[in-house]
Amino acid sequence: DSGVTQTPKHLITATGQRVTLRCSPRSGDLSVYWYQQSLDQGLQFLIQYYNGEERAKGNILERFSAQQFPDLHSELNLSSLELGDSALYFCASSLGSGVQETQYFGPGTRLLVL
Amino acid sequence: GNSVTQMEGPVTLSEEAFLTINCTYTATGYPSLFWYVQYPGEGLQLLLKATKADDKGSNKGFEATYRKETTSFHLEKGSVQVSDSAVYFCALSDLLGGYQKVTFGIGTKLQVIP
Numbered sequence A: 001d002s003g004v005t006q007t008p009k010h011l012i013t014a015t016g017q018r019v020t021l022r023c024s025p026r027s028g029d030l031s032v033y034w035y036q037q038s039l040d041q042g043l044q045f046l047i048q049y050y051n052g053e054e055r056a057k058g059n060i061l062e063r064f065s066a067q068q069f070p071d072l073h074s075e076l077n078l079s080s081l082e083l084g085d086s087a088l089y090f091c092a093s094s095l096g097s098g099v100q101e102t103q104y105f106g107p108g109t110r111l112l113v114l
Numbered sequence B: 001g002n003s004v005t006q007m008e009g010p011v012t013l014s015e016e017a018f019l020t021i022n023c024t025y026t027a028t029g030y031p032s033l034f035w036y037v038q039y040p041g042e043g044l045q046l047l048l049k050a051t052k053a054d055d056k057g058s059n060k061g062f063e064a065t066y067r068k069e070t071t072s073f074h075l076e077k078g079s080v081q082v083s084d085s086a087v088y089f090c091a092l093s094d095l096l097g098g099y100q101k102v103t104f105g106i107g108t109k110l111q112v113i114p
Helices: none
Strands: A005-007 A010-013 A019-024 A031-038 A042-050 A053-057 A064-068 A074-078 A087-094 A109-113 B003-006 B011-014 B019-021 B023-026 B032-038 B044-050 B056-059 B062-065 B075-077 B086-096 B099-104 B108-113
Touching (some): B023 B086
Parallel strands (some): A010 A109, B011 B108
Antiparallel strands (some): B003 B023, B032 B086, B044 B056
Protein backbone atom coordinates (compact mmCIF):
# COMPACT_ATOMS: atom_id res chain seq x y z
CA ASP A 1 0.00 0.00 0.00
CA SER A 2 1.62 3.24 -1.20
CA GLY A 3 -0.52 5.50 0.98
CA VAL A 4 -1.97 7.25 -2.07
CA THR A 5 -5.69 6.75 -2.51
CA GLN A 6 -7.74 7.26 -5.64
CA THR A 7 -11.48 7.19 -6.12
CA PRO A 8 -13.38 5.81 -7.83
CA LYS A 9 -11.61 2.62 -8.80
CA HIS A 10 -13.73 2.13 -11.90
CA LEU A 11 -15.83 4.56 -13.89
CA ILE A 12 -18.05 3.86 -16.86
CA THR A 13 -19.62 6.77 -18.67
CA ALA A 14 -20.81 7.91 -22.08
CA THR A 15 -19.24 10.15 -24.70
CA GLY A 16 -19.80 13.83 -24.07
CA GLN A 17 -20.06 13.42 -20.33
CA ARG A 18 -17.89 14.93 -17.58
CA VAL A 19 -16.23 13.05 -14.73
CA THR A 20 -14.09 13.92 -11.72
CA LEU A 21 -11.30 11.72 -10.43
CA ARG A 22 -10.06 12.22 -6.91
CA CYS A 23 -6.65 11.66 -5.36
CA SER A 24 -5.41 11.86 -1.78
CA PRO A 25 -1.63 11.96 -1.52
CA ARG A 26 0.46 10.30 1.15
CA SER A 27 0.43 12.10 4.45
CA GLY A 28 2.96 14.94 4.30
CA ASP A 29 3.50 14.86 0.54
CA LEU A 30 3.15 18.25 -1.13
CA SER A 31 3.49 17.26 -4.79
CA VAL A 32 0.76 15.55 -6.79
CA TYR A 33 1.15 14.26 -10.33
CA TRP A 34 -1.47 12.93 -12.74
CA TYR A 35 -0.71 10.37 -15.44
CA GLN A 36 -2.72 8.68 -18.15
CA GLN A 37 -1.87 5.11 -19.11
CA SER A 38 -3.28 3.62 -22.26
CA LEU A 39 -2.23 0.64 -24.35
CA ASP A 40 -1.17 2.67 -27.37
CA GLN A 41 0.34 5.72 -25.62
CA GLY A 42 2.03 4.20 -22.61
CA LEU A 43 2.36 6.31 -19.46
CA GLN A 44 1.76 9.97 -20.23
CA PHE A 45 2.40 12.76 -17.76
CA LEU A 46 -0.55 15.13 -17.56
CA ILE A 47 0.02 17.72 -14.86
CA GLN A 48 1.80 18.42 -11.58
CA TYR A 49 0.81 20.43 -8.53
CA TYR A 50 2.98 21.48 -5.63
CA ASN A 51 1.36 22.76 -2.44
CA GLY A 52 -1.73 23.94 -4.25
CA GLU A 53 -0.08 25.51 -7.26
CA GLU A 54 0.27 24.16 -10.77
CA ARG A 55 3.94 23.55 -11.53
CA ALA A 56 4.21 21.62 -14.77
CA LYS A 57 2.00 20.59 -17.63
CA GLY A 58 2.51 17.64 -19.89
CA ASN A 59 0.27 16.20 -22.57
CA ILE A 60 -2.96 17.39 -20.98
CA LEU A 61 -5.86 18.16 -23.29
CA GLU A 62 -7.77 21.43 -22.98
CA ARG A 63 -10.88 19.38 -22.09
CA PHE A 64 -9.05 18.22 -18.98
CA SER A 65 -8.33 20.30 -15.90
CA ALA A 66 -7.08 19.70 -12.42
CA GLN A 67 -6.58 21.41 -9.11
CA GLN A 68 -5.02 20.78 -5.74
CA PHE A 69 -6.95 21.90 -2.70
CA PRO A 70 -5.68 23.39 0.59
CA ASP A 71 -5.85 19.95 2.24
CA LEU A 72 -3.57 18.79 -0.63
CA HIS A 73 -5.98 16.36 -2.21
CA SER A 74 -6.33 16.77 -5.95
CA GLU A 75 -9.05 16.33 -8.52
CA LEU A 76 -8.75 15.71 -12.24
CA ASN A 77 -11.75 16.83 -14.28
CA LEU A 78 -12.35 15.29 -17.69
CA SER A 79 -15.07 16.84 -19.85
CA SER A 80 -16.62 16.27 -23.28
CA LEU A 81 -15.37 12.72 -23.01
CA GLU A 82 -14.41 10.80 -26.12
CA LEU A 83 -13.91 7.10 -26.69
CA GLY A 84 -10.16 7.68 -26.82
CA ASP A 85 -10.14 8.98 -23.24
CA SER A 86 -10.68 5.44 -22.00
CA ALA A 87 -7.58 4.67 -19.99
CA LEU A 88 -6.11 4.16 -16.55
CA TYR A 89 -5.53 7.42 -14.72
CA PHE A 90 -2.89 7.39 -12.02
CA CYS A 91 -2.15 9.88 -9.35
CA ALA A 92 1.27 9.96 -7.71
CA SER A 93 2.66 12.00 -4.87
CA SER A 94 6.06 12.92 -3.51
CA LEU A 95 7.29 14.80 -0.47
CA GLY A 96 8.79 17.65 -2.41
CA SER A 97 9.82 18.25 -5.95
CA GLY A 98 13.52 17.46 -6.01
CA VAL A 99 15.28 15.44 -8.65
CA GLN A 100 15.86 12.49 -6.31
CA GLU A 101 12.29 12.24 -5.07
CA THR A 102 10.50 8.95 -5.39
CA GLN A 103 6.95 9.15 -6.66
CA TYR A 104 4.36 7.02 -4.89
CA PHE A 105 1.54 5.88 -7.12
CA GLY A 106 -2.07 5.24 -6.29
CA PRO A 107 -3.93 2.16 -7.57
CA GLY A 108 -5.46 4.14 -10.44
CA THR A 109 -8.93 4.87 -11.76
CA ARG A 110 -10.00 2.86 -14.78
CA LEU A 111 -12.18 4.99 -17.04
CA LEU A 112 -14.27 3.44 -19.76
CA VAL A 113 -16.07 5.77 -22.15
CA LEU A 114 -18.83 4.10 -24.16
CA GLY B 1 14.19 17.46 -24.34
CA ASN B 2 14.76 14.49 -22.10
CA SER B 3 13.88 11.01 -23.27
CA VAL B 4 14.06 7.41 -22.10
CA THR B 5 14.38 4.46 -24.44
CA GLN B 6 13.82 0.95 -23.20
CA MET B 7 13.53 -2.31 -25.00
CA GLU B 8 10.10 -3.27 -26.13
CA GLY B 9 8.62 -6.41 -24.76
CA PRO B 10 7.24 -8.69 -24.05
CA VAL B 11 10.18 -10.57 -22.63
CA THR B 12 9.49 -14.20 -21.81
CA LEU B 13 11.93 -16.11 -19.62
CA SER B 14 11.99 -19.41 -17.82
CA GLU B 15 12.23 -19.39 -14.05
CA GLU B 16 15.83 -18.95 -12.79
CA ALA B 17 16.97 -17.37 -16.06
CA PHE B 18 19.10 -14.22 -16.16
CA LEU B 19 17.26 -10.99 -16.89
CA THR B 20 18.48 -7.86 -18.61
CA ILE B 21 16.18 -5.02 -19.62
CA ASN B 22 18.02 -2.28 -21.45
CA CYS B 23 17.41 1.39 -20.78
CA THR B 24 19.18 4.39 -22.28
CA TYR B 25 18.44 8.04 -21.77
CA THR B 26 19.12 11.53 -23.04
CA ALA B 27 19.18 14.45 -20.62
CA THR B 28 20.69 17.88 -20.50
CA GLY B 29 21.20 18.14 -16.74
CA TYR B 30 22.18 15.76 -13.95
CA PRO B 31 19.22 13.44 -13.71
CA SER B 32 18.33 10.77 -11.21
CA LEU B 33 17.36 7.41 -12.68
CA PHE B 34 14.67 5.02 -11.53
CA TRP B 35 13.16 1.65 -12.24
CA TYR B 36 9.49 1.31 -11.37
CA VAL B 37 7.52 -1.94 -11.50
CA GLN B 38 3.82 -2.40 -12.15
CA TYR B 39 2.28 -5.70 -11.09
CA PRO B 40 -1.00 -6.72 -12.75
CA GLY B 41 -3.90 -4.57 -11.61
CA GLU B 42 -1.75 -2.26 -9.51
CA GLY B 43 -0.10 1.13 -9.69
CA LEU B 44 3.61 1.65 -10.25
CA GLN B 45 5.98 1.23 -7.35
CA LEU B 46 9.63 2.07 -6.99
CA LEU B 47 11.97 -0.86 -7.56
CA LEU B 48 15.31 0.93 -7.29
CA LYS B 49 17.00 4.21 -8.05
CA ALA B 50 20.39 5.85 -8.52
CA THR B 51 21.03 9.54 -8.10
CA LYS B 52 24.52 10.05 -9.54
CA ALA B 53 26.97 8.51 -11.98
CA ASP B 54 28.39 5.09 -11.02
CA ASP B 55 25.78 4.61 -8.30
CA LYS B 56 24.24 1.15 -8.19
CA GLY B 57 20.64 0.75 -7.13
CA SER B 58 19.52 -2.63 -5.85
CA ASN B 59 16.40 -4.21 -4.41
CA LYS B 60 14.83 -7.68 -4.31
CA GLY B 61 17.75 -9.13 -6.29
CA PHE B 62 17.45 -6.53 -9.05
CA GLU B 63 20.36 -4.21 -9.83
CA ALA B 64 21.04 -1.28 -12.14
CA THR B 65 24.12 0.92 -12.45
CA TYR B 66 24.02 4.55 -13.52
CA ARG B 67 26.45 4.74 -16.45
CA LYS B 68 26.97 8.32 -17.52
CA GLU B 69 29.48 7.46 -20.23
CA THR B 70 26.99 5.22 -22.04
CA THR B 71 23.86 7.06 -20.77
CA SER B 72 22.42 3.76 -19.65
CA PHE B 73 20.67 2.25 -16.65
CA HIS B 74 20.12 -1.40 -17.54
CA LEU B 75 18.11 -3.55 -15.15
CA GLU B 76 19.48 -7.00 -14.26
CA LYS B 77 18.53 -9.93 -12.10
CA GLY B 78 20.49 -13.13 -11.81
CA SER B 79 17.60 -15.54 -11.36
CA VAL B 80 14.02 -14.50 -12.08
CA GLN B 81 10.96 -15.97 -10.42
CA VAL B 82 7.38 -16.32 -11.60
CA SER B 83 6.46 -13.58 -9.10
CA ASP B 84 8.68 -11.13 -11.04
CA SER B 85 6.18 -11.14 -13.91
CA ALA B 86 5.22 -7.49 -14.30
CA VAL B 87 5.79 -4.41 -16.41
CA TYR B 88 9.06 -2.57 -15.74
CA PHE B 89 9.45 1.15 -16.40
CA CYS B 90 12.72 3.00 -16.65
CA ALA B 91 12.40 6.66 -15.65
CA LEU B 92 14.51 9.80 -15.59
CA SER B 93 14.02 12.65 -13.16
CA ASP B 94 15.36 16.09 -13.92
CA LEU B 95 14.63 19.67 -12.96
CA LEU B 96 12.35 21.78 -15.13
CA GLY B 97 11.77 25.32 -13.94
CA GLY B 98 13.05 24.32 -10.52
CA TYR B 99 10.66 21.40 -10.14
CA GLN B 100 10.99 17.68 -10.72
CA LYS B 101 9.98 16.39 -14.11
CA VAL B 102 9.89 12.64 -14.61
CA THR B 103 10.06 11.05 -18.03
CA PHE B 104 9.04 7.39 -18.27
CA GLY B 105 9.99 4.80 -20.84
CA ILE B 106 7.30 2.80 -22.59
CA GLY B 107 7.55 -0.11 -20.18
CA THR B 108 8.77 -3.66 -20.77
CA LYS B 109 6.47 -6.51 -19.96
CA LEU B 110 8.23 -9.48 -18.38
CA GLN B 111 6.61 -12.89 -18.27
CA VAL B 112 8.36 -15.63 -16.31
CA ILE B 113 7.18 -19.16 -16.94
CA PRO B 114 7.72 -22.08 -14.55
